[in-house]
Amino acid sequence: MKILVVMTAKATLHLLDGELHPSGFWAEEFVVPYQLFRAAGHTVDVATIGGQAPTVDQTSIDPNFLKWVRPEGSADDDAANAAEYVRVIGSTSQLRSPIALETLGEKDVAGYDGIYVSGGHGAIGDLPKSDELAQLLRWAIAQDKKIATVCHGHTSLLALRDGEGRWPFEGYRMTAFSHSEELVTNMAGRLPLILEVELTRLGARYEKAEKIWDSHVVVDRNLTTGQNPYSSKALAETFLAQLGA
Template sequence: MATGKILTIVTNAGEYEAVGYRTGLWLGELTHFYDHVTGEGFGVDIASPQGGHVPIDPESLSRTVLDDLGTGERYRDREFMNLLENTRKVAEIDVEEYDAIYFTGGHGVMFDFRSDELGAVTAKFYDSGRIVASVCHGAAGLLNVPLRNGDPLVKGKNVTGFSWREEELAQRADAVPFSLQDELTALGANYSVADKPFESYVVEDGRLITGQNPGSARAVAEAVVKALRG
């Protein structure tokens, strides 16, 4: 039975493990999605692997980025930003309360989305006929999802996610723990990218919807809404 609610997953990781850069949630990947789906009448709950506070990637707070699709308005919205101070813990989630799950990005997710606990929750979403979506590095949440039939979620699926070329252009190739592009491919995914780095690009494969980079978050939201409405 449809609930009209979407579970959105964000990171608790605020720094890279090997270098000193700060990281966290890429704010626009939450706000662009959130604003569109709530504007279409869907409810959104925000959860994280550990629950509680969500760090924001400082680079996602630059003036240029904040000017994009109203992200700055949300950053100035105290009520909205307070949602990131006390997120629900993934282990406490009841899948039956939601129609879809959406993984935001930001480099922080590379350190805490590839977990058994989060993977088990995601498998329940997919195996029960619900929609699974991600954007950018959020596809890290798809790497450890064993389905009921024993296959990895992404095996044989058409997907996208932050590319290695984009990682190099972002000057984070030496900081990330793995190549998201390579790991998706190693699991048997049919990985593809936009013609140019950082162009909006979304891939839909049934109930699996993935976006390549930060500029794809709104398009992922549009695809999720369309899928939920059949």
């Protein structure tokens, strides 16, 4: 099977107060699914808008920060996880020369079994603004492809509309980075959008884990969604099961 991984190319996020906040993609949300997809024997391509090399959010590879984005009391070894993220990111040549989304056509999309959109706050800055990404996802929907997104990767879905102007995922059960999780970040009150609010406004049946930062994955038809970075493993495993169904 062949999977397309879509990532943000933004290295900063423009906040409401004018600050250009250092950002990018979230390491766990790329590394964990990427490794699981490869371990399952699948071919994986990486694409960004403009083919620009993505920038990792430095806090996502900081072992002193990772304890704040996982459930309290989990058995994770933050230092080992951070080291593994750095190793994989440094050894993955596709991150240095990703495919430009603009070069992918309808026939190219047909060659993929599934599309996975990775997250990170940087995604807010470019994924919902790309006409080319919206077209790519419209082709994927029309071709009945499996789609998975995690955390802020859901911003890629916001601009989609069908021929009648409706959001194609209206009425779908889904999860995404929650408002309660946004409120404990250092960008609280300054973000251009809150995914839980936006998805609900568009008609999603939003749900989340009972415990903040806990893993939560939802499948509804061909869409698989994960709530937060800690959902990356379960999301990837669920997506692989969907692809094999």
